[in-house]
Amino acid sequence: MASFSDIDKLAISTIRLLAVDQVAAANSGHPGAPLGLAPAAHVLWRQMRLNPENPEWIGRDRFVLSNGHACALLYSLLHLTGYDFSIDDLKQFRQLHSKTPGHPEFFLPGVEVTTGPLGQGISNAVGIAVAQANFAATYNKPGHTLSDSFTYVFLGDGCLQEGVSSETSSLAGHLKLGNLIAFWDDNQITIDGNTNVSFTEDVAKRYEAYGWEVLYVENGNEDLAGIQSALEEAKKSKDKPTLIKMTTTIGFGSLQAGTHAVHGAALKPDDVRQLKSKFGFDPAKSFVVPQEVYDFYNQHVIQPGAKANKEWDQVFASYKEKYPELGKELERRFANQLPENWTEKLPVYSPKDSAVATRKLSEIVLESLHSSFPEILAGSADLTSSNLTRWKEAVDFQPPSSGLGDYTGRYIRYGVREHGMGAMMNGIAAFGAHYKAVGGTFLNFVSYASGAVRLAALSGHPVIWIATHDSIGLGEDGPTHQPIETLAHLRAIPNMQVWRPADGNEVSAAYHVALNNKNTPAVLALTRQNLPQLEGSSIEKASKGGYVLQEAKDANITLVATGSEVSLIVDAAKLLASKGVKARIVSLPDFHTFDLQSQDYQLSVFPDGVPIMSVEVLSPSCWAKYAHESFGLDHFGASGKAGDIFKAFQFTPEGVATRAEKTIKFYDGKQVISPLHKPF
């Protein structure tokens, strides 16, 4: 057990004051939590295994600051432990284009996940811990331990109040993730004041109910030995995640300590000065790091970390000799590369093949690919038999003691926890080793996970959502389950693929692009109902995000659709043809991918001179980017047989053809310019 001396106190004061100085320099930010958490941060980080020269080292411990607003604390730690954060970077806290933004962002060295939106970090950490357990169970061999790291979390009352953390904490307990250790900053203050205004539950008891080990540190402000002792005990808890309830004082040392006034605004200058004096620092100086503090972290963290990484390299070298297949697989995964020739395994269809629901086609893809992709961790939020996310031979990711699977398992039973699943998927992706998280729910309930979905896009986690039952086509479950606004919502998120494939080739294309992509998440919106295999579709064409399914010379109209409405416009075009009206047919399975094509290509799909009408049984509000007119739904769905609902809402060949004719008439004699032309 480590013992503590004056240098530890000095290091803690340094961390505290670096954080306070950052917030003061910006005159914006959150000094309260860093002041309260610096002791725990120091005790934890002085034993962290990490290598700032190699921040992506798979063997590192992970640290997640779930209360991301306390990032001045994290930036201070990253500076002191040798990451690429200079004092000048700290001085630029919260300034545009700085390396020290207002909340920690994934692209920064040493930042494991983007945090700030409360409840996400702890939930990401559960995902990281899952990935670590899977990685260790899959690759560790006797005498060759490639992974035995811990995931540490700091979280506050806000994170504990958010439902997403309840979902993932319950699952972490079920999964017996002993590699997960969370420090609860029990400072009894949130923005609205004392937690007694809204949060009087017994958190420790709740976490025990989840199956966690709960430990206590009564004086988190000063009792370093107590923090250390809890940490050691937590690390021994091999089959339970641990919550360390650590009572602290928000803004410790400040004149406003213990109040919410110290949470989210810079301390007043005289408060900063008295704080520095109190901690034995020169009140006139800012951003001061005593050399012995640098030396301490160098000796206790940087040097041991470099050494550990070097030892790991040796173990891995020997591993590659002894287990050449696995070694090769790991090298590929570490290099973030895909399996060789994997695209050859993607199913190809012809119009003669039978009609199949796209959710089923997705299952066929997973069935074809899973053995080549050990990095795929699939799962569903308790809709496995509806989402069809589980290949036949899948082993469940479960604690071995459950008898239901083991940690090599690659199928996660998320339970009815969509938001938690989304946040865990982000964590699985963030672990490294090219993990590909694939999670299923109904498209409508991806909305429950909005908070995690947008962070996947912001962070660039290439997770894949299998979002089935993607329209009124789900039928009898009715409007509570029928997405209307969902695609408009998802398509408005930057850096987000939103695939709505129309047949088997397009489903293969969606996987083709989504798996190839290293920094963009994807939602695959899939049908419950069968769809025919289309004449004119191909993986290659659909992989462009949009293409001409059927060309028509001297066309009167371009009809464009996605998913289940593509075969509908094909039928409508036949009806129109019988009346002498010529329609081009465009399938546009993913806006995001289509937007990445050259303008020439895009204009070949949506040329000038032909009015364009889109057809999609969802809100049409995002379609005007490509179409002059849109046939969609501006109201909620209904409960009934799918066919009856389509008919009632006029999503029939006749309903489409009538609107197409009106569109043609409307644009007759007018100059028709493709919406793709833009003045800026």
Add this chain to the structure above:
Amino acid sequence: MASFSDIDKLAISTIRLLAVDQVAAANSGHPGAPLGLAPAAHVLWRQMRLNPENPEWIGRDRFVLSNGHACALLYSLLHLTGYDFSIDDLKQFRQLHSKTPGHPEFFLPGVEVTTGPLGQGISNAVGIAVAQANFAATYNKPGHTLSDSFTYVFLGDGCLQEGVSSETSSLAGHLKLGNLIAFWDDNQITIDGNTNVSFTEDVAKRYEAYGWEVLYVENGNEDLAGIQSALEEAKKSKDKPTLIKMTTTIGFGSLQAGTHAVHGAALKPDDVRQLKSKFGFDPAKSFVVPQEVYDFYNQHVIQPGAKANKEWDQVFASYKEKYPELGKELERRFANQLPENWTEKLPVYSPKDSAVATRKLSEIVLESLHSSFPEILAGSADLTSSNLTRWKEAVDFQPPSSGLGDYTGRYIRYGVREHGMGAMMNGIAAFGAHYKAVGGTFLNFVSYASGAVRLAALSGHPVIWIATHDSIGLGEDGPTHQPIETLAHLRAIPNMQVWRPADGNEVSAAYHVALNNKNTPAVLALTRQNLPQLEGSSIEKASKGGYVLQEAKDANITLVATGSEVSLIVDAAKLLASKGVKARIVSLPDFHTFDLQSQDYQLSVFPDGVPIMSVEVLSPSCWAKYAHESFGLDHFGASGKAGDIFKAFQFTPEGVATRAEKTIKFYDGKQVISPLHKPF
């Protein structure tokens, strides 16, 4: 205490078989939960206080079926207890345009809230219980009890796994809502199989940790006396909500009882037949209700309910005499009418008034209105000092024993629980008496509550979201807190007002329309930063959802914006004017309200012949409905000073003017038709 006999068993069998017959007739639906829950349903409903002739009676007990997929159970109960549900209605289960849709919908008589999306119903029920407690504390007088009803909930494992239920259950415990009683259908089955695959936490212990009373019924399939006894005990628990853990067998009586096969598909015909035989019914007949069962419910529910309503009417008549002011207020509220002359209290501004953040202007409105509107229950998800949702004299809604407020309080400390807040607001609205729930968070975190927000729109609950920090204008908190896709998302939801007011008059207009509206929720997107009072704005004009702020003869361009970008386009227009370019200025604070205006009016705002360019610092994907070109953000925000970010993204008068000039040039010589013209 009630005693039970054969008639009770017969009633239960009737309920079970009515549910099974509905699902069989539709060949779609969920027979498992109704079979398991029928005994509890019967025991509960035989003592419910309700009046099917007056389903809106404020004194009624509420029943919420949180596991809404079990709706065949609810429809059976509503039929038996005299609501306007005929046997023919039951036969139309899950058919288009029927009164028996696949999940219960709010518009149906006797359905208290729309359920199906898991976790919502129990959370709505917490809101209903809050409203009941507030109503009782506000209006009950000695000898004049106007409200003492209970809110009962059925919920399953799925509801308990969802984070939203964790949020609201924690708050319900904090608030000591003794009027809330939930029956947990502990059948150990979810769609993925046995709950042991993902849900092994100790739920009872968790609810105790929340401060709930937890009771047990070991044999929920048959032990009617046990259910009754738990119910009686729960009703005595005056300062704790109660969870009754009731172990049942899903699909009780079916050949597939106890398995997930019985959850979500019709029973096979021979299974239905053996079930009917087993329960002593003729296997050849369907939808059978023995007359003695009708008689039983008539005697135990319908007649006592009618009597109780009549007695209540007498109490209220006497109340109105003794407390004429309160009586008048209640009559107004029951009639769903607004206070007289309330609009006169809306603040009016002129361009001479100083620049103020719209969040602050919203606070001023609440300050002006709160005393006229006893029905407003405001609150915030732990961002009171940021959302400015609390008037100075507000009393917190708190259990009196907390010393922090009481149940007459009209300000709810929701804690960091956005989704829970949204679901509770829906419940508060559903209680009746014209309750107006107003809840605050950052606009970006309305997304956390997407599941509840769409149900507000689907159900027509006129709740109001105060969504502050509505753009990159929030500055340093950075991209994790800056909404980009959020307005596109919300505007794509049918029946949803999404106000983004530009100044004081527009904020007043937003409240004017939102409070007037009885069936449409509203989100008010408000700035953190100050905005000038505009020349040309007025409550009357802005109440149309969009209007010409500044007209220009022979204009070269129409610039349209919302919120903080309206003053930006005003400045851009000045810059353009200095170059001889004439710009019309349109403010469009709410698409939904604007869309309700006449086409003539709409075309006067967006006339033909002038190209239209929108400016909004969020995703532009929903703008093409009104604008030919859009200047928005197709990427995430950044952490930095708000002014720096606006500049970096070129949201400056120069940046707007440049794009306006390009737009004018692009359309020069082309025929320009207003996008409001539609061929269909």
